[in-house]
Amino acid sequence: xxTKHRILDEALTLFSQKGYxxxxxxxxxxxxxxxxxxxxxxxxxxxxxFDAIIEEMNKRYEEQAGALxxxxxxxASDASLYENISExxxxxxxxxxxxxxxxxxxxxxxRKILTIExxxxxxxxxxxxxxxxxxxxxxxxxxxxxxxxxxSFASADTDVMTLQFYSPIYLLLTLCDREPDREAEACKxxxxxxxxxxxxxGGRQK
Amino acid sequence: xxTKHRILDEALTLFSQKGYxxxxxxxxxxxxxxxxxxxxxxxxxxxxxFDAIIEEMNKRYEEQAGALxxxxxxxASDASLYENISExxxxxxxxxxxxxxxxxxxxxxxRKILTIExxxxxxxxxxxxxxxxxxxxxxxxxxxxxxxxxxSFASADTDVMTLQFYSPIYLLLTLCDREPDREAEACKxxxxxxxxxxxxxGGRQK
DNA sequence: CTTGACAGCTAATTCGAATTAGCCTATAAT
DNA sequence: ATTATAGGCTAATTCGAATTAGCTGTCAAG
Numbered sequence: 220x221x222t223k224h225r226i227l228d229e230a231l232t233l234f235s236q237k238g239y240x241x242x243x244x245x246x247x248x249x250x251x252x253x254x255x256x257x258x259x260x261x262x263x264x265x266x267x268x269f270d271a272i273i274e275e276m277n278k279r280y281e282e283q284a285g286a287l288x289x290x291x292x293x294x295a296s297d298a299s300l301y302e303n304i305s306e307x308x309x310x311x312x313x314x315x316x317x318x319x320x321x322x323x324x325x326x327x328x329x330r331k332i333l334t335i336e337x338x339x340x341x342x343x344x345x346x347x348x349x350x351x352x353x354x355x356x357x358x359x360x361x362x363x364x365x366x367x368x369x370x371s372f373a374s375a376d377t378d379v380m381t382l383q384f385y386s387p388i389y390l391l392l393t394l395c396d397r398e399p400d401r402e403a404e405a406c407k408x409x410x411x412x413x414x415x416x417x418x419x420x421g422g423r424q425k
Numbered sequence: 426x427x428t429k430h431r432i433l434d435e436a437l438t439l440f441s442q443k444g445y446x447x448x449x450x451x452x453x454x455x456x457x458x459x460x461x462x463x464x465x466x467x468x469x470x471x472x473x474x475f476d477a478i479i480e481e482m483n484k485r486y487e488e489q490a491g492a493l494x495x496x497x498x499x500x501a502s503d504a505s506l507y508e509n510i511s512e513x514x515x516x517x518x519x520x521x522x523x524x525x526x527x528x529x530x531x532x533x534x535x536r537k538i539l540t541i542e543x544x545x546x547x548x549x550x551x552x553x554x555x556x557x558x559x560x561x562x563x564x565x566x567x568x569x570x571x572x573x574x575x576x577s578f579a580s581a582d583t584d585v586m587t588l589q590f591y592s593p594i595y596l597l598l599t600l601c602d603r604e605p606d607r608e609a610e611a612c613k614x615x616x617x618x619x620x621x622x623x624x625x626x627g628g629r630q631k
Numbered sequence: 632c633t634t635g636a637c638a639g640c641t642a643a644t645t646c647g648a649a650t651t652a653g654c655c656t657a658t659a660a661t
Numbered sequence: 662a663t664t665a666t667a668g669g670c671t672a673a674t675t676c677g678a679a680t681t682a683g684c685t686g687t688c689a690a691g
Binding site: 237337 | 441442443444446447537540541543544545550551553554558581582584585588589591592593595596599600602603604614617618621622625
């Protein structure tokens with residue numbers, strides 16, 4: 220990784236821990252192993268580093284969205300995958316979603332930045348909601364509709380079902396962001412949640 | 426309200442919007458209607474204002490905890506209140522919890538501060554978790570145990586039940602903190618959640 | 632009345648962090 | 662071999678925000 224990217228990377232880490240205003244350019248430089256003025260050979264100023272993070276984030280987001288479109292976002296193409304679904308599969312989907320969000324290197328740091336900056340930046344607020352509320356909701360909701368159509372799942376109000384399925388993931392995700400030590404506890408609880416959810420709404424799997 | 430309290434109040438508002446580092450003492454002063462140097466007649470420095478907020482917060486928290494102890498935290502004393510419970514009562518409890526957290530003047534601003542500062546201050550992280558995860562959990566869990574004992578509720582795994590009951594409240598709370606416009610939407614969804622929850626776990630109410 | 636303390640003000644002062652200036656070295660292209 | 666460029670450094674410089682100095686008016690207690 221070249222210096223320019225290492226700056227981005229260290230800055231991302233620091234911003235995600237302390238927020239933009241609490242990070243000094245000298246601090247970023249130190250982590251990278253250079254002196255503060257040398258940063259300016261790579262970025263016009265501190266703000267430009269932050270902007271580059273956002274841009275990188277948008278790039279990755281679009282890639283990810285593209286990937287999702289191929290497999291999962293197109294109801295017509297892969298309905299069969301979800302029509303009949305086992306409890307284990309449900310656990311797998313949910314845990315996968317959780318662990319991806321929690322551990323993805325870039326995503327997890329960026330989420331913390333969004334968390335910190337959400338209240339004084341409308342764009343970040345909107346981004347947060349779309350990434351961690353509305354996005355997962357519409358995705359899960361679609362899955363539940365498919366499952367209900369396949370008959371393996373109750374066709375209850377999908378909004379509520381989705382809320383009940385996803386909210387625990389969200390709560391435990393924010394918990395683990397705050398206290399990473401509690402990941403094991405969270406995973407155990409989460410699995411119990413998925414299984415119970417499957418028992419409640421599931422139709423015919425054993 | 427005297428100047429000293431108005432400083433606290435305006436500072437609390439500003440800190441909850443932008444975080445400590447992004448707020449200038451001149452800004453606080455301006456909101457109060459005085460000049461920055463005059464602040465120093467009331468507080469030794471900027472940090473002292475912040476500390477006073479924390480202290481005030483602790484004071485209120487203890488009062489609140491005291492209040493809860495009288496009515497709700499003592500399983501023996503008011504078990505009868507919860508043994509038999511209707512679906513409407515469940516909606517009432519849940520919505521009450523939600524709206525209290527969301528709107529309480531002091532609580533809601535302080536929660537935003539915790540949100541912003543949680544990643545670079547262990548104490549805040551712990552406080553956040555105790556206030557918005559572990560606290561509500563143990564409280565709700567106790568209620569569910571009482572209800573199960575009373576026979577009006579399924580005696581499923583109470584950890585999971587509690588998670589499933591509370592997580593949506595939490596998710597929608599953080600959503601409304603971020604986007605207050607969505608309160609109505611959140612309330613509607615929440616009520617549906619409570620009713621469905623009641624239908625799932627409730628025993629004999631109509 | 633007068634005095635002292637309270638709460639405000641304007642005008643410094645301090646201080647630290649961001650940024651700029653200007654120099655140096657390595658290296659890759661001509 | 663020469664030179665231009667990239668990327669690093671140290672030593673200024675700038676600038677803005679926090680804090681301090683020191684003055685002033687008000688008002689309650691004596």
